[in-house]
Amino acid sequence: MTPRRRRMVAMTGGLVCLVAATALVMTAFEQNMLYFYTPTQIAAGEAPEGRRLRVGGLVEQGSVRRTPGSLEVRFDVTDLDRTITVAYAGVLPDLFREGQGVVAHGWVSADGMFEADEVLARHDENYMPPEVAEMLEERGHPPDASLR
Amino acid sequence: MRLPNWLHKLASPPHFYRIAGRIEPWMLWSGLAAIAVGAFGGLLLAPPDYQQGDAYRIIYFHVPAAYLAMQLYALMAIGSAIGLVWRMKLAYAISAAAAPVGLAFTGLALATGMLWGKPMWGAYWSWGDARLTSVLVMFFLYLGYMLLHASLEERSTADRAAGILAVVGVVNLPIIKFSVEWWSSLHQGPTISRLAAPAITWDMLWPLLVMIVGAVLFSLAVTLTRARAEVLLRERGARWVRDVVAVGA
Numbered sequence: 188m189t190p191r192r193r194r195m196v197a198m199t200g201g202l203v204c205l206v207a208a209t210a211l212v213m214t215a216f217e218q219n220m221l222y223f224y225t226p227t228q229i230a231a232g233e234a235p236e237g238r239r240l241r242v243g244g245l246v247e248q249g250s251v252r253r254t255p256g257s258l259e260v261r262f263d264v265t266d267l268d269r270t271i272t273v274a275y276a277g278v279l280p281d282l283f284r285e286g287q288g289v290v291a292h293g294w295v296s297a298d299g300m301f302e303a304d305e306v307l308a309r310h311d312e313n314y315m316p317p318e319v320a321e322m323l324e325e326r327g328h329p330p331d332a333s334l335r
Numbered sequence: 336m337r338l339p340n341w342l343h344k345l346a347s348p349p350h351f352y353r354i355a356g357r358i359e360p361w362m363l364w365s366g367l368a369a370i371a372v373g374a375f376g377g378l379l380l381a382p383p384d385y386q387q388g389d390a391y392r393i394i395y396f397h398v399p400a401a402y403l404a405m406q407l408y409a410l411m412a413i414g415s416a417i418g419l420v421w422r423m424k425l426a427y428a429i430s431a432a433a434a435p436v437g438l439a440f441t442g443l444a445l446a447t448g449m450l451w452g453k454p455m456w457g458a459y460w461s462w463g464d465a466r467l468t469s470v471l472v473m474f475f476l477y478l479g480y481m482l483l484h485a486s487l488e489e490r491s492t493a494d495r496a497a498g499i500l501a502v503v504g505v506v507n508l509p510i511i512k513f514s515v516e517w518w519s520s521l522h523q524g525p526t527i528s529r530l531a532a533p534a535i536t537w538d539m540l541w542p543l544l545v546m547i548v549g550a551v552l553f554s555l556a557v558t559l560t561r562a563r564a565e566v567l568l569r570e571r572g573a574r575w576v577r578d579v580v581a582v583g584a
Contacts, residue, residue, distance in 0.1 A: 222465065280455070282387070307457045311524075315539070
């Protein structure tokens with residue numbers, strides 16, 4: 188084996204081991220690498236109890252209820268299967284509206300409600316002028332109806 | 336495995352110095368022209384987005400910066416790998432030249448992403464998002480490479496030690512790329528680089544593509560300029576360098 192060949196084998200082998208190790212670590216920590224849980228996962232008890240977590244989904248149409256004279260707001264987050272009610276007091280992002288994807292950070296209270304101290308809006312990977320979005324809406328394909 | 340002959344010829348420092356000096360201005364000026372056209376198209380001609388209004392226009396800087404940040408990392412790592420296996424000094428010089436450029440583009444991608452995140456998501460940053468975290472890791476890999484390289488006195492030791500770090504960090508590139516598909520994230524999924532048709536209308540897409548081409552040309556021109564300076568520094572004892580400096584070319 189020439190020295191050059193030895194160096195190449197050593198480097199390739201090293202990289203293969205490194206990739207394998209990284210893949211193993213990522214598989215082992217998969218649960219902890221979830222950025223948010225869906226309402227279905229929380230209902231099924233897959234989310235860790237008594238720990239801060241994030242819930243992600245769409246804001247249910249017609250579910251936003253504001254308390255007059257305060258920043259308190261309640262809304263339902265759905266993954267089109269199960270739904271969880273989120274209670275939040277604070278400023279909502281500009282993109283927040285019914286039908287929009289959101290991620291709320293907080294914890295599940297004893298009565299099954301989600302107490303959030305941060306609500307972030309998700310936007311999708313679609314970019315189009317407003318006229319195109321209107322056209323899609325008219326044809327029954329609203330552009331932001333799905334949360335990936 | 337041997338490297339092809341033409342590559343060996345190109346890798347001779349005086350030859351590289353001459354060729355790179357000839358290509359570099361073309362890349363620089365065509366790159367700057369493309370960036371000007373792309374910025375004009377993206378900021379003024381493209382229509383506003385149905386959801387994000389005018390704020391989405393930051394993609395014309397954010398996406399090229401993030402793309403280049405990853406491409407330059409790949410260049411730096413490939414240069415280091417060639418240097419480590421084939422002991423090609425020019426490859427090390429190119430890696431060292433690419434690192435600060437890549438670091439700058441990574442910083443730009445992070446900064447523009449945060450400026451975009453505040454109005455759209457509602458936060459500059461969200462810890463736990465795999466895309467954001469893996470790009471931040473790349474930022475520190477670039478920084479680590481440069482610090483390690485600068486801290487070792489002996490240049491060949493510095494090249495090898497920093498080169499190993501660069502090659503190890505390659506693991507991070509697919510993690511960045513697929514982070515938004517493997518895990519749930521705040522960051523949206525890919526718009527252009529996916530199997531289905533791009534999820535963006537043509538009048539918004541073309542300025543972005545022009546910007547990406549411009550950014551590639553510009554960053555390569557800057558990297559080549561830096562690589563030429565690096566070669567001069569590394570070969571300062573050689574006769575051809577004295578000739579070059581004497582002529583002033």
